[in-house]
Amino acid sequence: QSALTQPASVSGSPGQSITISCTGTSSDVGSYNLVSWYQQHPGKAPKLMIYEVSKRPSGVSNRFSGSKSGNTASLTISGLQAEDEADYYCCSYAGSSAVVFGGGTKLTVL
Amino acid sequence: QVQLQESGPGLVKPSETLSLTCAVSGYSISSGYYWGWIRQPPGKGLEWIGSIYHSGSTYYNPSLKSRVTISVDTSKNQFSLKLSSVTAADTAVYYCARSAARNRFDLWGRGTLVTVSS
Numbered sequence: 001q002s003a004l005t006q007p008a009s010v011s012g013s014p015g016q017s018i019t020i021s022c023t024g025t026s027s028d029v030g031s032y033n034l035v036s037w038y039q040q041h042p043g044k045a046p047k048l049m050i051y052e053v054s055k056r057p058s059g060v061s062n063r064f065s066g067s068k069s070g071n072t073a074s075l076t077i078s079g080l081q082a083e084d085e086a087d088y089y090c091c092s093y094a095g096s097s098a099v100v101f102g103g104g105t106k107l108t109v110l
Numbered sequence: 111q112v113q114l115q116e117s118g119p120g121l122v123k124p125s126e127t128l129s130l131t132c133a134v135s136g137y138s139i140s141s142g143y144y145w146g147w148i149r150q151p152p153g154k155g156l157e158w159i160g161s162i163y164h165s166g167s168t169y170y171n172p173s174l175k176s177r178v179t180i181s182v183d184t185s186k187n188q189f190s191l192k193l194s195s196v197t198a199a200d201t202a203v204y205y206c207a208r209s210a211a212r213n214r215f216d217l218w219g220r221g222t223l224v225t226v227s228s
Contacts, residue, residue, distance in 0.1 A: 035213075045221055046156065046205070051213075091156075
């Protein structure tokens with residue numbers, strides 16, 4: 001069970017859109033529509049932003065969207081805002097009741 | 111309003127057992143959900159440790175399974191983590207969290223830093 005692969009960092013200007021990728025294998029991301037995404041600001045607990053690939057919890061802005069193709073899931077943030085600057089983690093069910101996280105991506109809003 | 115609060119020693123000696131508790135308020139653990147532990151070494155990413163279903167079934171990270179025990183105490187409405195034979199690599203912020211499904215952690219505690227050092 002290896003960590004999912006995310007880019008270490010991405011950046012964008014206010015108002016732009018960015019996409020963070022999350023690459024797994026056919027044993028995790030590719031096999032289940034159970035990918036979730038978390039936002040974490042410095043010193044804070046993670047916050048659920050997306051679950052089951054593309055569903056948003058109540059209260060999460062519709063600027064956040066998720067998708068999946070094959071073994072790769074993606075988180076897209078549109079209309080980038082300063083408060084979106086944070087670390088983002090993907091997470092997948094990996095079968096046999098196991099869960100695996102990605103290594104995390106630092107989003108910088110320029 | 112459902113809240114989770116981690117508690118336990120902030121310093122553990124190498125080779126000893128790390129023990130943490132997560133107190134849940136505003137919801138009865140025995141009513142449903144999975145209850146899990148996730149950790150984050152300083153400056154690093156998140157790692158799932160394991161989860162327990164409200165019925166008592168447990169699920170562990172294969173890489174930690176031999177050292178981890180998660181249990182639930184419905185009378186105190188809390189669940190616990192024990193990690194044995196700790197080393198410096200186990201130094202991390204430990205979070206407890208609720209999940210409606212395997213990896214849908216929708217509610218988190220604030221986290222507690224545990225340092226492994228002699």
